[in-house]
Amino acid sequence: DAKTTQPPSMDCAEGRAANLPCNHSTISGNEYVYWYRQIHSQGPQYIIHGLKNNETNEMASLIITEDRKSSTLILPHATLRDTAVYYCIVRVGGNAGNMLTFGGGTRLMVKP
Amino acid sequence: ETGVTQTPRHLVMGMTNKKSLKCEQHLGHNAMYWYKQSAKKPLELMFVYNFKEQTENNSVPSRFSPECPNSSHLFLHLHTLQPEDSALYLCASSQGLTGGRRGELFFGEGSRLTVL
Secondary structure, three states: OOOOEOOOEEEEEOOOOEEEEEEOOOOOOOEEEEEEEEOOOOOOEEEEEEOOOOEEOOOOEEEEOOOOOEEEEEEOOOOHHHOEEEEEEEEEOOOOOOOOOOOOOEEEEEEO | OOOEEEEOOEEEEOOOOEEEEEEEEOOOOOEEEEEEEOOOOOOEEEEEEEOOEEEEEOOOOOOEEEEEEEOOEEEEEEEOOOHHHOEEEEEEEEOOOOOOOOOOOEEOOOEEEEEO
């Protein structure tokens, strides 16, 4: 799986959009971009994933650059409950767990 | 509530004790996983089971012994652990090894283990 680089921490004001960047310059053509988050003292939670196109669901939007070397997770209206560590992961399709490598992630602090 | 339940949530044990961690999933999944999360370290995959059969052992020391009696239950038996084994142990499940259409893992809340 390709390696990802994320800023270690970010702050965001409550109600504003949180934009979390991720670099994955060595991504291969068959690798997907996944985002998970881990709220304190809980297990990681799936947020969204994509291959080439931008994706949106009820939790977030995922913007992938045309060259696929970077992506941005957008939480459109951050709340205090969105305070968590956000992990950007790239992996091939196929095995869900045994090829899912979590790096250090970005610790997002949403402030009132 | 993710549908994956882990017990106990907290466990303190001595190096000579034998204890077990339990994971149960109510999602109808066939694949189950154990992960280890140490302080300031990335999540590490330990074991993978698919339809009760172990498909992955990520070079885990033998003092950790997994057991998967059926597709809904997964255990991690612990014996003669070391203080450096103190960590958050996370169980996860997925719809087959592919994780279904979304390739998604569902995690439990973890068991916080402290080895004295």
